[in-house]
Amino acid sequence: MPHLVQSIVDTLRHAYKKYDNRSFLESVIAASAMVAFADGNVSFPERVKFDQVLEIIERLKIYDPHEAVELFDGYVAELRRDNATGSRDLLKIIGDGLGTKQDKILVLKICWAISRADGKIPHKERDVINLIANYLNVGTRELYSSF
Secondary structure, eight states: OHHHHHHHHHHHHHHHHHHHHHHHHHHHHHHHHHHHTTTSOOOHHHHHHHHHHHHHOGGGTTSOHHHHHHHHHHHHHHHHHOHHHHHHHHHHHHHHHOOSHHHHHHHHHHHHHHHGGGSSOOHHHHHHHHHHHHHTTOOHHHHHHTO
16 A cells, blocks of 8 residues: 555656646747747757757656657747747747746757757857847856856
8 A cells, every 4th residue: 555655646746747847848849949940940950959858858858758849840830830920929938937047048058959950050040049048138148158
């Protein structure tokens, strides 16, 4: 019986972690989609880098990667339909999901990693990263000094 109780507690703890980190997940995915789609195309290396982010960031490991990829694809489709409205909506998701300066800088570092996945950093992707940084009130000096 004690094993059953512990199993229930563990299940509830895992469910709470997923709920508690959901907005962070959505922020990471929204920012990643904006940067990856900045040039109008999501490259294979950018998708691979996004998958690596899901595997590396401890707070994201608790989610089903297929669910995260579906959300990413949905955000990219939103940007493809109407980039201006999609960007505005995704910036709101990003801003709403990040409370601490540490989380904001982590998401911006993820954006840089995705941008560099092709081996270069296109101006459009850099502009999107700066847009996200400005929206999050993270100064350029603060952003670049964190690397």
